[in-house]
Amino acid sequence: xxxNVYEGLPVVEAAGEIDHWRAPELEQKINEVIEKGNNKIIxxxxxxTYIDSGGISVLFLQLQKLKSLKGRLIVITGxxxxxxxxxxxxxxxxxxxxxxxxxxxxxxxL
Amino acid sequence: MALLKxxxxxxxxxxLKIPAEASFISLVRLVVAAHLRENxxxxxxxxxxxxxxxxxxxxxxxxxLTEIFSLEISFEKDLATILIQNLEExxxxxxxxxxYLNFEAIISLxxxxxxxxxxxxxxxxxxxxxxxxx
Numbered sequence: 001x002x003x004n005v006y007e008g009l010p011v012v013e014a015a016g017e018i019d020h021w022r023a024p025e026l027e028q029k030i031n032e033v034i035e036k037g038n039n040k041i042i043x044x045x046x047x048x049t050y051i052d053s054g055g056i057s058v059l060f061l062q063l064q065k066l067k068s069l070k071g072r073l074i075v076i077t078g079x080x081x082x083x084x085x086x087x088x089x090x091x092x093x094x095x096x097x098x099x100x101x102x103x104x105x106x107x108x109x110l
Numbered sequence: 111m112a113l114l115k116x117x118x119x120x121x122x123x124x125x126l127k128i129p130a131e132a133s134f135i136s137l138v139r140l141v142v143a144a145h146l147r148e149n150x151x152x153x154x155x156x157x158x159x160x161x162x163x164x165x166x167x168x169x170x171x172x173x174x175l176t177e178i179f180s181l182e183i184s185f186e187k188d189l190a191t192i193l194i195q196n197l198e199e200x201x202x203x204x205x206x207x208x209x210y211l212n213f214e215a216i217i218s219l220x221x222x223x224x225x226x227x228x229x230x231x232x233x234x235x236x237x238x239x240x241x242x243x244x
Contacts (some may be wrong), residue, residue, distance in 0.1 A: 017139075020168040021132040050139070050157070052164050053211030081157040089211050 001029050007107055009074075010038050015047035023054035030062045039071025042106060051082050056089055067096045074098045074106055123184035130175040135167050138181065145183055146190055151241040158219035159239045163192060165216055166205065166223075166235060170197060173204035188242070194235040195228060202233065 004011045010033045018026055026043075033041055043059070045051070063073045077083060078101045086092050092099050100106045124145055128134050139160045146156050170179075175198055182193045202225055205213045217223045220239040228234035 017136055019132070019135060019164060020172075021135065050160065052161060052168065054168065056211050080154060081161075085161065085211075088215060 001025055003029060003033060006042060006103060007110060009040050009042050009110075010036075011042040011044050013044040013047075017050040018048060018055035018058075019050065019052045020054035023058050026055060027058045027062070030058070034062070034065060034069070039066055039069040040074070041066065041071070042074045042076060044103075045075060045077040045079065045082060046102070048077060048079065048082060051085060056085065056091070059086075059091060060089075063091065063094060063097055072096050072098065074100060074109070076100050076102060076106060078102060123182050126181045126183075127178050128181060129178050130171050132168060132171055135164050135171075138167060139164055142183055142192070146185060146241070149185055149241075150244045151190075152244055155239065155241050159190060159192075159237070162216055162220050162223070163237060165211065165213060166194070166237070169205050169213070170194075170200055173200060175200060188240050190239050190241060192237040194237075195232075197233055197235065200233050 001015075002013045004013060012026070012029045012033060014026055014029075016022075030041060030043070041062075059073065059075070066073050073096060075086070075098070077086075077099070083099070086099065091097055098106075098109055100109060124141065126138065126141060128138060142163060143156055143160060146159070177196060177198055179194060179196045181195075184191050184193075220237055222236070222238040224236040224238075226234045226236055
């Protein structure tokens with residue numbers, strides 16, 4: 001997992017699969033970014049093929065942290081299955097959460 | 111190619127013995143996906159099955175499953191069946207304590223999730239899903 005910058009915002013890029021085994025790595029990366037004083041974070045799942053409740057739990061926990069900092073969590077994915085799971089758990093309806101299909105859409109939403 | 115496809119469409123069960131560690135769940139997903147893709151099932155439906163199976167295994171392992179468990183995957187006509195055995199003293203309550211991804215909601219993605227009382231009064235789990243083809 002890498003951390004880059006897009007439009008001045010930190011981007012945590014995760015590829016492959018995020019399950020219970022890899023979820024702590026995602027949590028650590030987002031924590032590092034928050035600890036540096038960021039309250040708006042992009043998580044780029046463009047190259048992610050699978051996520052389960054391990055990864056979902058991390059997104060919920062980090063969203064709560066960011067909301068307490070008056071921030072925002074932006075997730076990028078165009079993967080139908082990942083969008084289906086995010087919708088199923090209703091994180092897409094949470095305040096402070098944005099779902100974008102690609103980076104260009106993030107730019108428009110800022 | 112036609113012969114190969116015909117052969118793959120027969121009910122051919124695959125059996126696995128997997129250490130009860132979270133790091134092996136991705137291997138289970140890989141084997142299940144590879145087996146079912148040979149039968150040209152719809153990818154989206156396959157993802158649903160992978161999710162339910164992974165969630166179940168993750169929760170079973172979290173609930174102090176420590177031995178090697180066994181898993182049998184079979185596919186006949188349009189029906190995939192996964193039988194999971196050797197679950198030690200697995201308690202089904204462990205499935206329903208997630209704050210975020212409600213297990214009751216995700217089993218709606220498959221056709222059946224059955225808890226069976228097997229040998230030595232141990233619980234076995236049977237997951238079934240019907241597929242459409244590409």
